[in-house]
Amino acid sequence: MTPDLLTALTTFAFVTVMTPGPNNLMLMASGTNFGFSRSIPHMLGIGLGFPLMVACVGLGVMQVFDLWPLSYTVLKIGSVTYLLYLAWKIANAAPPRDAESSGKPLTFLQSAAFQWVNPKAWSMALSAITLYATGRDLVSVLWVAGVYIVMSGVSTTSWTLLGQQLRRMLRNQARLRAFNWFMAALLIATLIPVLWPL
Known part of the structure; x- marks a missing residue:
C-alpha cells in the first residue's frame, strides 16, 4: 500500500x-x-470485532449479497430489531449506583457480534474494502483491517471517556433518565438511513 493510499485510508477510517453511530452512542451510554x-470488554469487542468483520467482508462475505439478495433483507430486519431492543435497554438503564450491582454492559462477544447487525458497520466495511482494497487480495484487506484496529482504539476510548465524564454531570436521577432516553432516541435515529435511504 502506497503512503498516499495509506494516508487516505487512515483519514477515511x-x-x-469517530462520527456518531450505534457503536459510539452505545459506548457513551x-x-x-x-x-x-x-x-x-464492550470497547474491545468493537475494536477487534469490527476489523474482523472488515477482513471477512474483504475476503468474500460481500458476495453473499450478490448470490442471495434476500440475505440483505434478512440482515436489515435483524439489524432494525436488535437496534430497537438495544435502544429499549439504554432507555431503561438503571442509575449508576443500581447499575453497579444489577446492570451489565455489553460483553466482548456481544459487542463483537453486534457488528454483524450494525447498519453503519456494514456501510463502513463495504465502503472501505471497495475504496482501499480494490483487488481483494489478502495484503490489502489486512491493511484496511489493521488501520481500523488502530482507529477503533482511538474512537472507543474517546466515546467511552466522554460518557464517563458525563456521568459526573448526570448524578441527578431525572437528568440521567433524560440522557438515557435521548441516547435511545439517537440510536433509533441511526436507523433512518437504513429504513428510508435517499
Whole structure:
C-alpha cells in the first residue's frame, strides 16, 4: 500500500469511526452508566470485532449479497430489531449506583457480534474494502483491517471517556433518565438511513 493510499485510508477510517453511530452512542451510554473500566470488554469487542468483520467482508462475505439478495433483507430486519431492543435497554438503564450491582454492559462477544447487525458497520466495511482494497487480495484487506484496529482504539476510548465524564454531570436521577432516553432516541435515529435511504 502506497503512503498516499495509506494516508487516505487512515483519514477515511478515522472519520468513519469517530462520527456518531450505534457503536459510539452505545459506548457513551455505557461509559455514563457503568464507567470506563466496566466498559472495556464492550470497547474491545468493537475494536477487534469490527476489523474482523472488515477482513471477512474483504475476503468474500460481500458476495453473499450478490448470490442471495434476500440475505440483505434478512440482515436489515435483524439489524432494525436488535437496534430497537438495544435502544429499549439504554432507555431503561438503571442509575449508576443500581447499575453497579444489577446492570451489565455489553460483553466482548456481544459487542463483537453486534457488528454483524450494525447498519453503519456494514456501510463502513463495504465502503472501505471497495475504496482501499480494490483487488481483494489478502495484503490489502489486512491493511484496511489493521488501520481500523488502530482507529477503533482511538474512537472507543474517546466515546467511552466522554460518557464517563458525563456521568459526573448526570448524578441527578431525572437528568440521567433524560440522557438515557435521548441516547435511545439517537440510536433509533441511526436507523433512518437504513429504513428510508435517499
